[in-house]
Amino acid sequence: MAKITLDNLAHSYLSRPASEADFALKELNHVWGDGEAYALLGASGCGKSTLLNIISGLLRPSQGRILFNDQDVTDQATAARNIAQVFQFPVVYDTMTVRDNLAFPLRNRGAEASYIAERVQTIARMIGMEAELGRKARGLTADAKQKISLGRGMVREDVNALLFDEPLTVIDPHMKWELRTQLKALHHEFGHTMIYVTHDQTEALTFADKVVVMHDGRVVQMGTPQELFERPEHTFVGYFIGSPGMNLLDAQVMGNKAVVQGVEIPLGADYARPTGRVQIGVRPEFVRLTAGPDGLPVTVRRIEDVGRHKIVRCELAGVQINAIAAEGALISPEMTRLTFDPAAINVYADDWRVTPKSQAQEAA
Known part of the structure; x- marks a missing residue:
């Protein structure tokens, strides 16, 4: 297990980057705790895999350092870092049996045969492949091979970190849920530092202690799932x-009120007078459709019943606003106004969250 420190870390795939725009990974300074489970979440091309490959040693950063337990490993080879990595697509030895694939990392390190047999049996049970232990990997399906890759990544108990690069891409949906549950159980049992790259928010939010959200090569927020939901630090x-996702509306903000399309909206705190492009953000869960007279006047475009609730798609001056209504809620034609829970509204200036005056004063 290891504490992982990113010190002034950045990377460009160009030999001579001329500006910040040339960097796939902008400057990062973060400390990731020993034994924590992190998910790197973001859209394709945001820098997640680049960062993971730097941590594993497959890629040397253009600038900065990476430290494991305060030891500089920037120039260490992957093998010397004592990590296990599972990739997006299966990496298995086709001519070996499932048992020998799972045992391979342990045999390479000279583990005792009795321990290898016991550990392989445990991992095979975890990934649901006990019955296939004697089969050659060659004839197995892609998702079965990926389960072998996952198992081989988890078989060692002494690694500094376990790195997963979108490992469930080829796994069927039902098995995805089971394997996520097993990975979480493994983390609770052994306390490995785990870093899990994904673009799937469900995977990230259910797997990780903390989610690291990346956008355009930057970490825009790191926090618990609850923190990301309630207080997004960036509009992304x-x-x-x-x-x-969150509704974002251009607004004028003056203290504890906002004005959107000429309508005054109460806020839950005093935000002074932010400058730049100012927006308010409110999640659909905190938007209510009413018959008026207060609130934003909207046109209801459609109502989607998704089983556990309804999504009401509204429009205001060409901007879509979503509201979530209870499954049994009655929505009448007279309901053409939207109101927001003031305590659940966030204010943004140039995409970054504005700290309310009271919180800023407490921090000072």
């Missing part, structure tokens, strides 16, 4: 996480 976090 707001609309990327959630289904539907």
Whole structure:
């Protein structure tokens, strides 16, 4: 297990980067705790896999250092870092049996035969492949081979970190849930430092202690699932996480009120007078459709019944606003106004969350 420190870390795939725009990974300074489970979450091309490959030693950063337990490993080979990595697509030895594939990392390190047999049996049970232990990997399906890759990544108990690069891409949906549960159980049992790359918010939010949200090569927020939901620090976090994501509306903000399309909206705190492009953000869970007279006047475009609740798709001046209503809620034609829970509204200036005056004063 290891504490992982990213010190002034950045990377460009160009030999001579001329500006910040040339960097796939912008400057990062973070400390990831020993024994924590992290998910790197973001859209394709945001820098997640680049960062993971730097941590594993497959890629040397253009600048900065990476430290394991305060020891500089920037120039260490992957093998010397004592990590296990599972990739997006299966990496197995086709001519070996499932048993020999799972045992391979332990045999390479000279583990005792009795321990290898016991550990392989445990991992095979975890990934649901006890019955296939004697089969050659060659004839197995892609998702079965990926389960072998996952098992081989988890078979060692002494690694500094376990790294997963979108490992469930080829796994069927039902098995995905089971394997996520097993990975979480493994983390609780052995306390490995785990880093899990994904673009799937469900995977990230159910697997990790903390989610690291990346956008355009930057870490825009690191926090618990609850923190990301309630207080997104960047507009990208707001609309990327959630289904539907956060509603974002251009607004004028003056103290504890906002004005959107000429309508005054009360806020839950004093935000002074932020400058730049100012927006308010509110999640659909905190939006209510009413018959008025207060609130934003909207046009209801459609209502989607998704089983556990309804998603009401509304429009205001060409901007879509989503609201979530209870499954049994009655929605009448007269309901053409939206109101927001003031305590659940966030304010943003140039995409970054504005700290309310009271919180800023406490921090000072």
